[in-house]
Amino acid sequence: MEHPKQFFREAFRYSDIELYLEGPLKYSELQFYSFHTDLTSFRPATLQKKALLEISELPEGRINVIRHKDMIVGYVTFVYPDPLERWSEGKMEDLIELGAIEIAPEYRAKGLGKELLRLSMKDKAMENYIIITTEYYWHWDLKGSGLDVWEYRKVMEKMMNAGGLTWFATDDPEISSHPANCLMARIGKNVSQASIEAFDQLRFVNRFMY
Template sequence: MKHNKSYYKKELPYEDRTIILEGPVTGAEIEKLEYDEGLVAFRRPKEQKKALIEIADLPEGRINIVRDGNRIVGYVTFLYPDPMERWSEGNIENLIELGAIEVSPQYRGIQVGKNLLRLSVMDDALEDYIIITTEYYWHWDLKGSGLSVWDYRKVMEKMMNAGGLIWYATDDPEISSHPANCLMVRIGKRVNQDSIERFDRLRLQNRFMY
């Protein structure tokens, strides 16, 4: 996806003010904003902010953020799958990955994640794409949430469902390594049958799973 992406914005009530959900934002816009110290799921805050700037400036990169005033308190990333992963092997040009979604702990419980995903799929351009996300339990904040791995999985599934992503079977070894891990997918309305069939071959490489 090129950078002529449509911009979307949504306000969400929070305490005595509103927080802004918006995007896609550019690397320059991210650089100007502060970055919440509670966003630590993937890297230290300083390093993750740098990673978001780099993703935003990729030709296909897309970052949507949650902003409380001048501070990023949540984000979701979209980009091509990692070249080291199975999902890049099929050379499916219209396959992109929801690489990460994170909301700072103090903003959880008001459906920020669900609303961020709903905002993300408002863009008609995404109807040309297969969106995947690979959910691994070791990225989940089990300690902070107090949830069991299965309860957290249910929360993650419901949140992804809000963006139109649903569970798909796969024999990918990393996903199959734990039963709570899962592949979730959204197939855009304009994705052709050839892309869907190539994706099916990619996610199920062991014929006995068909």
């Protein structure tokens, strides 16, 4: 069961320019915005915009952005977990994944990622979901940030904490493959105990690791 998407928009000053935090965006809104050319953490900017357009058409897909005039300079996506990942095996309708978050380099280090997640959780529908994010160090911009893996991990944790996501233990092989990788999650107020227990079962397939 998908839940209605409540649109938000907030304006604020960044240096000497005005930015907007808004979302979730529909395809019809997203297609008319340009995409900052340095949003390339996952793929070239033109292909990433195409990926976001595809997500915007998914029933559960949520895309929230930071916008300067008509240009997107940051975004976060929420989707069902990839069918090839453990987190989809429970076929839970109330478990979604923070699939990607990215801020253009020139707009970083100003807390915009935290603001984007804070905005995202204003949507009351989010209280009906377990929201997860799987953090892998090989996705992090260590070179561009100048941080080592543990410094970057701390930055990521603080940003996710702003959206209410906290660390959860798991025996997932990919996450366990490096100590800097982690699973973080936010359990909404309306999530049932049965869903919480199902999530626990997904976190630990090898029960002896409890």
